[in-house]
Structures are given as structure tokens and as C-alpha cells.
Amino acid sequence: MSTETAKGLRQPKRANEKLFRTLGIEPVPDEKKVEEAIRHLDDFRNKLRSFVVTMENCVKCGLCADNCHTYLGTKDPNNIPAGRADLIRKAYKRYFTPQGKLFGPLVGAEELTLETLEKWYSYFYQCSECRRCSHTCPFGLDTAEITMVGRQILFWLGIGPQLHTATAGAILKTGNHMGLTKAGIIDTLEFLAEEIEEDRNGLKVEFPTDKPDSDILYIPSSADFMLNPNTLKGAGMFFKWVGANWTMSSRITEAGNFGYLMDQTRIQREMVTRLYEECTTLGIKKIVWGECGHGWRAAKMYVASYSDLPGVAKIPMTHIHDEVAALIESGQLDLDPTRNSQKITLHDPCNYVRACGLCDQMRVIMRAVTSDFVEMTPNRERNFCCGGGSGVLFDDPAMYEYRILASNKKAEQVRETEAEVLCAPCSICKAQLYPMVKEHKLPVEVVGLIDLVGHALVFPEE
């Protein structure tokens, strides 16, 4: 079923059965879908405490509504976090609570139907898993977790967006979202090294790939190879400046993890397995993560528990922002903030500030590498999502329109700062904000944070 036929619901274009089969999923026939979904819900409630807590405790106080950018942008009640969670909660009550079994609709319980599953598909792919709702809810109920449960069950039924499903296919094939090949990776990195040499007075920066006996494995976002070259360049210049023995790996050229956004089992695990195999092959002592919000969350919070190789699970893992901030604080970097002198504001990637404790580090860096930094309001852990979170970067007309609506709040925040540059250190944020600033007619340039670091670093040989 496509966007047009699903009863007025806004839905992303879905992947076909053939694509699902390449991921090892046999799509469930319509007449079995409801039954299967209930069975999965039963499993989740037995396994996942956070799921049960959210199912059992919402008091419908409504506080979360105006704190979700998707509701603010669309005014659709199913986009109120509590409304979104209700799409599952009604079935949960009906099948797993005594009151629901006895009194049904009187206590908010409802049979699960194919129509409801269509709503799941619509509204769980309008949630960006940004967790602003859970930050606001007096009970800390986390609708992002419910979205994850919903998306996972849909995936097992054989329902998922073309974008996420095709990206999962690229993961299995190449270990990155874009389907980058080793030849493409090396060619791009050579091109970037030449650009630096031209722009920076003959400065020579190497971008090692698959280099054995490296101390540091840097995990870039694959989107940086297509859209965000300055982020890659910044990382290369940083590692050169500190004299690191570093490498990237062509088998895991991906900071993100679309598995985490759709299938937190097979696909998510694939990335973790590759990561650790590469650490072993290359003799890695430390993993440094690149700019990607959901990917850093998936790495920092889930990698150890997904690893089947306990030895390598002990390899320390940090974010490149942690590395840079620590060296700035100990006075070890030579930075010239006047090289980034335009008025600049910072968009806090939700996953950094509400799921990874990566917040002050970004400010330490901003203050050291720019000379006119202005905060947007609200900021830090109260920041609003860019509207593209969890990979809802759909370009079919209905969903594209949704993305722009969901970024209304962000556009308003940016406009108020009167900044000329918008720093957004996350690949999904960048991919969302490039078109967003155009559609909202914001006269700002979108950049990453490591881009600015590279630009501000002063090399003696320059």
C-alpha cells in the first residue's frame, strides 16, 4: 500500500517483499499480521520493563503534547506522545490487563486491527525518537521506546519504509548506510587530502584506511563521504595535529546504525560484529566515534551488550567531541577562533544531550573555535529536534511536507538567534537541516562541529 491508498494516513513509501527477503524477513500475510503482532507485544511485555512502565502509567496529563515538535508542527493528536503510545497501549490493555479484557473501550482498551497497524506505520515513522517527551513527562515515560517497539514489530511483519529497509540492505552488503565501496572510500579521501593541500598552503593530511597496527579506529558517518566533506576533513586534521596513529576501516565506515532505528536485532548486531572484528584485525586500542547522534547512542549504550566477543568489548570508546574538548581544556590545541568569526549558533542533537550526556563538551569546543557563538533557546537537554531524527528523511511528497512541518519549531529557534551559521554535529540533523533552511528561507549555512575545529586548528607548517 502506498502513501495515497492508506486511508488518508501520512505514510512513507514502503519497501517491497523482495527487499525484505534479502534481510531474512518473510513478510507476514495480512490475515496473520494481527495475531503475530499480539504475540510480539506479549514477548516485549515479558522482556522489557521500560515498555511495561510506559504502558501502565500514563495519566493523560497532556504535558508532553507541546513538547513534541511533531505535534507542534502537525497538530495531529496521534502525534501527541501519549497519543502515539496509545496506538499500542489500547491493544496492551485489551489483551494483557484484566480490566481491558472485561470492559474494553470503557477503560481505553481496543482490539488490534490491520487498520491500527497502518496507523502504527504512519505515526511510529513520524516520531523521531528524540525523547523530549520523556524529559518532560512527570513519570519519565519514554515514547521513543514505544516507537522502537512499534517499528521492530512492523519490521518483523515485513512493513518498513523503503529508505530504512534499503539502508539496512546496504549495511549487510558493505557495513555502511550509503553502500560505499573501498574504492570509493579511498578515492574520496584522496580528493579531500588534495583539497586540504590546496586550501591550507600545502598542508599534508593523511586519511589512512584499513591500516594494520593502528591505535585508534575512527568511525565516520558514511554520509560525510557524500554530503559533509568538511566533517571528515576536520577529523583528519585533528588526528594529524595530535599525531595520532589512527585509521578508518572500509568494513565499518559508519557511525550511524539504521538497525537501531528499525531492527534492533539482526541489523543492529551486524554493525557491532563488524566493529569488533575490525578492532581485532587492526589491533585497535581505542575507538573514536564521529558525528552522528543516534549512532553514538547506539554505540555508547548498546555496543557492549550486543557484542558476542567479551574480550574486545573492553576497548575504550569515546566520541570525537570528548577527545577534542579534553585537549582544549588541558590547553593542548593551538586554535584560532577568529577563523570562524561569523555569528554562529549550535543545534544540540537530541541523542547527544538527552541520551548520551554529550552536552558541555560541545560548548567547550564552540567557545574555543568560534568568536561569536550564540545559544538558541531552549538549548541543551531542552532543545527541540531538527525534525529528521531517527532517519525520517523521506522525500516522497507527503512525508517531505511532514519533515518541513516538523522542523517549524527548529526554524523558529534558529531565526531568533539571527545567526549566519548553524552548527549541527549529527549526520541526520545535517541531512534534515540542509533542505529545512531552504524551505524556511533561513539565511544560514549548516556545518558540523569538527568542521570548525579543522578550520581553526593552527599548524606550524601552514
Place this chain on the structure above:
Amino acid sequence: MPFVEIEGKQVEVDEDGFMTDPAAWFEACAYYFAKGEGIEQLTDDHWKVINYLKEYYATNGIAPMIRKLCKETGIPLKEIYELFPSGPAKGACKLGGLPKPTGCV
């Protein structure tokens, strides 16, 4: 998978209307997909971009970084967007029979 008919040939495309097999591309495909993208005429500059993409893909198995595309064809990004309104990564790839980019684009 759906098929479209181009000059009497059945061409397989994905859900987004991109060709599934770049090797099956022939010139008429570019004209066919151009129509769907609202591109009236294919100029020399269009072909410069398409040919570079195809050549790069044949060697590297992936589309080039956008900045490299601009540099090698000598066409600035702004003009590439005028040539291909849905952008180099999407519109231009579609005309050249390259797969649709996945991930955070």
C-alpha cells in the same frame, strides 16, 4: 519489483523509480527519467554530469562525493540544482541509472 517500458524494453525500477541494474541503462532511459523529474530538455551540461556519474560509478561502485562532481565537471553546485531540481544525489543519479543513495542524505 515494478517495471517501466522504455522504447519497447522492460526496465526494472525500485519503489522510488530508480533503476535496479545500472548495467541495463541505455540512452533513452535518461530521457525517460528526465520527464518524470520535470526536466524538459537534456543539455550538454546535463550530459556532462550524467556521464561523469556513470563513469565514476563504473570504476568505484558508488556515486562520487558531490564536491568532487562539481570540481570534475566544472559545474557549481547551484547550477547542478538548476539542472536537476531534486539534486545531484537523487535526480542526476536517477537519470544515469545509478541506484538511489541510501542512509542520511
